[in-house]
Each structure stands twice: as structure tokens, then as C-alpha cells.
Amino acid sequence: MDFSIITGNIDVYLEGLKNTLILVSLSLIAGLAMAIPLAVLRVIGNPFIQWPIRAFVYFFRGTPLLVQMFLVYYGFGQFDAMKDSFLWPLFKEAYFCALLTFSLNTCAYTVEILRGSIVATPHGEVEAATAAGMSRLLMLRRIILPSAFRRALPAYSNEIIFMLHGSALASVITIVDITGAARIINSRFYSPYEAFITAALFYMAITFTIVFFIRLLEKKWHAHLQPADQSVITIEAPHENITG
Amino acid sequence: MKKFMVVLALCMFLAANVPAMAKEWTTVRIGVEGAYPPFSYVQPDGELAGFDIDIAKALVEAMGAEVVLVAQDWDGMIPALMAKKYDAIIASMSITEERLKKVNFSKKYYRTPAKFIAKKGSVPTFSKEALKGKTVGVQRATIHDQYLTDVYGKDVEIKRYGSQDEAYLDLVAGRVDMLLADSVALSDGFLKKEEGKDYEFVGPDLNDRKWFGDGAGIAIRKQDKDLEELFNKAIETIRANGVYKTIQDKYFDFDVYGD
Structure with a gap:
């Protein structure tokens, strides 16, 4: 085993780290931003709105991410109409293709996560909001969505981590992400163990950071579910009478 | 149990040795x-x-x-x-x-020598200067990858592909300006085919032993x-x-x- 090939080429990995972080965070932000309105419409919209959303979610959850990426990257490039259109400068870039695919993919999964937690809003909360005279929009903003986000957090943290790991596929379409860096090092030195264990450590470090921040958020949002503050409740030990 | 372990060890020993004995190919x-x-x-x-x-x-x-x-x-x-x-x-x-x-x-x-290909007329005179700023596709982990990285790494943007077929797709799609690969693979696998008719070899035969072995x-x-x-x-x-x-x-x- 020879880790000098890693330390000597660490800049390749750092470049990969940068690309992975940008790609994943932009995809997650875009995906979540699209998913919130879509999830709400999916629950309260009329059938004409619900069906296209259902079809979208079904397509992206029903096909592998790799197939979706090949469709966008190589598939669209096949059509001359596409190549002549104003969109081509965007689709020409591997980066954009990966970003688009990842955003839509994570969006589809997030819609389902949010839909589930919106539907699961306790009836009492809605009733109380109605009784207080809230309009539907206000109720959505103040009661239903905050409550749904709390319930969605554990499932969504999974989605964040899946997206991070799914982003390794970007290396297939020429992007040098962490996996792409590992493939370059592997191909140059024929040392798959060193190359990929380094990539694995990078991914683990990122996952660890994500988990840390999710836990902070959970502490804040789920404060009402935490065990009561120990400093407030003091349990006194019963007095013992030694002499008795 | 002890007996079983002995038998197991013996089996493993034999199993490990069978291929060595049967090296008849x-x-x-x-x-x-x-x-x-x-x-x-x-x-x-x-x-x-x-x-x-x-x-x-x-x-x-x-x-x-x-x-x-x-x-x-x-x-x-x-x-x-x-x-x-x-x-x-x-x-x-x-x-x-x-x-x-x-x-x-x-x-x-x-x-066989290695060569660059590009769209017809896009690289009229081949030189290091002419390649500056171009995007060049190459198959990852090949001698061509190594050569391109060492010789042109600072001048061109390199895109690495898992297979030559993927590189052809991106050349036709216009995502890369040039490809570097084995000349025979390029001519028979691409240039002589329908999708390769607008492309041509540019530059000299490359067969420096340092890279091309x-x-x-x-x-x-x-x-x-x-x-x-x-x-x-x-x-x-x-x-x-x-x-x-x-x-x-x-x-x-x-x-x-x-x-």
C-alpha cells in the first residue's frame, strides 16, 4: 500500500470535493424549493394539478438516477432540434445536465416525503387553526407546513445523504467529483484500494458533517419532544436515618 | 470439534493448492x-x-x-x-x-500510432498554440490520457470518458472539440462511419515511446x-x-x- 500517491495528488481530490459540494448543495436547494409548492399542490390541488405531479414523481422515483442522467446527457444530445435550440449551450455542459437531473430527482423524492408529513398533520392542529379563524393560506404557513417540516426532518436527512452518495454518478459524465478524482488516480497508478478508500473517507467526513447539523436542527425543532430539562426537575434522594 | 478443524484446515490447504498443481492452462x-x-x-x-x-x-x-x-x-x-x-x-x-x-x-x-481528430477545417494548422483553449476528449486510463495530461494538460481542457464510444457521442454532440486516440480505432471506429463523415485527422502520427510504449x-x-x-x-x-x-x-x- 502506498498512500504517497494520494498525498502527492491531493489537489485532484480537493477539486473533486469542491465539485461534489457545489453540485449536491445546489441540487438540494433547487430540489427543495420546487418540492414545497409541488407537495402542497399534490395534497390540496384539483385532479388536473395532482396528476402531472404524480406522473413526475412516479417517473423520477421509478427509474434509476443513472438512466435519468444518461437520458439528459447523451439522450438529448442526439436530437438536432435540441442542438439547434437556445437551450443547447446549457445542455452542452455536463455540469448543467448533472445539476438538472439531480435537482429533479431529489425534488421527486422530497415531494413524497413532504406529502406524507402534510397528510399526517394531526387533526386537532387544523381544527384549532380553523377555530382561531385562520385563512387557508395562513393556516398553511403558520400551522401545517411548520408541523410537516418537523415530521419530515428525519426522512429528509436520509434524502440529503442519498443525494450526496448519488452524486458519485456525476463522474460517469466526465465531471471530476470525489469519485471522478478517485477514478483518475486509480487509472494513473492502478491502485484502486488507495484511490477509492480516500474517496470513501471524504464521503464519510461530509456525511458526518451533515448528520451533525441535522442533529442541531432536530434539537431545535423537536425541543418539545426532548426529555424535560434536568436542571428544573430535581429529584432528591430520600433521607436515611443511619442511627435508627 | 478439533477433528473437524483439522479436516477443515486440510480441505483449505488442498483447495488452495489445486490450482497450483493444475497449472496446465x-x-x-x-x-x-x-x-x-x-x-x-x-x-x-x-x-x-x-x-x-x-x-x-x-x-x-x-x-x-x-x-x-x-x-x-x-x-x-x-x-x-x-x-x-x-x-x-x-x-x-x-x-x-x-x-x-x-x-x-x-x-x-x-x-499503430495515436492521432487527434477534429471537425473538418476547425484546426487548419496543428500546433500547441492552435490547441489552446480547446476541449479534448480522451478515454480514461489510456496512454492517450497520459500523453494529453503530460503534454497538453495546461493548454487544453481534458474530458475523460469510460469508453471510446462515449467520447464519440460527445464529439458529435459538440461537447468536445477534438479527440485523441489510436489512429486505427478512430478511422475504423468513427471516421469511416456515417456519424464521423464531418471529422478528420489533424496533426502528426504520435508514437513517442515514452508515452505510447x-x-x-x-x-x-x-x-x-x-x-x-x-x-x-x-x-x-x-x-x-x-x-x-x-x-x-x-x-x-x-x-x-x-x-
């Missing part, structure tokens, strides 16, 4: 690629075909052994050989210093010296008895063996 498993026309490609019916495939079959036949072809993605080719997924690689793999650190090679079985050889694990000898003999045999020429003429109208 009655079957030889060959790792091939399948996405590098005309050297190796998958036919519409799913069968592997191409110059490498025919050579593999002919060489193993000349040894008097059975051939088993194992398809493997290019950048896992050498690791899979070392992991004993197969016994030899016949996949247009050039003999280079870097690879010789990990595996042994037979004598070359062909040698001594031609394509058969990669073998370092410990299998006997197999290396068998392959060297088999190459001589098919060169002498005309089988090599028959295979060559099936794919090319010139001598690919080189000097």
Missing part, C-alpha cells in the same frame, strides 16, 4: 473490453467481435487450450486481472512503464511467467502460419503489426 480466461471498435465491440446479437477478440481466440487455440472471454470495463481492467477475474488481457493495451510496474506483458501483437501486448499477472511464454510462442505461431494475416485482412487493409 487447459482453459485461459481472457479479459476483453467490447467498446473499442474495430478492435472489440458487441455485435447486434450480443456476441463480442473484433480484431482483439479474434486474436484472443486464435492465440489460445494455438496453445491448445479453451478460451473463455470475460468482458470488463476499461478502467478496471488491470485491477480485475490482479484479482484473478481472468488470466490475461487482450484489449489493445499498450505496453508502458507504468503498467509494467503492476503486470507483465507478452511481446506486442500490433502497433512498444505497441499493444497481452497483459499477464507477474507470477504467471509460464503463461507469458505460451503467449509469446502463440504470437509467433499465428504470425508464421498465416492466421494473423487472415484476421488482419478481415479488419484492415494495411499492416497493423508495425515495425
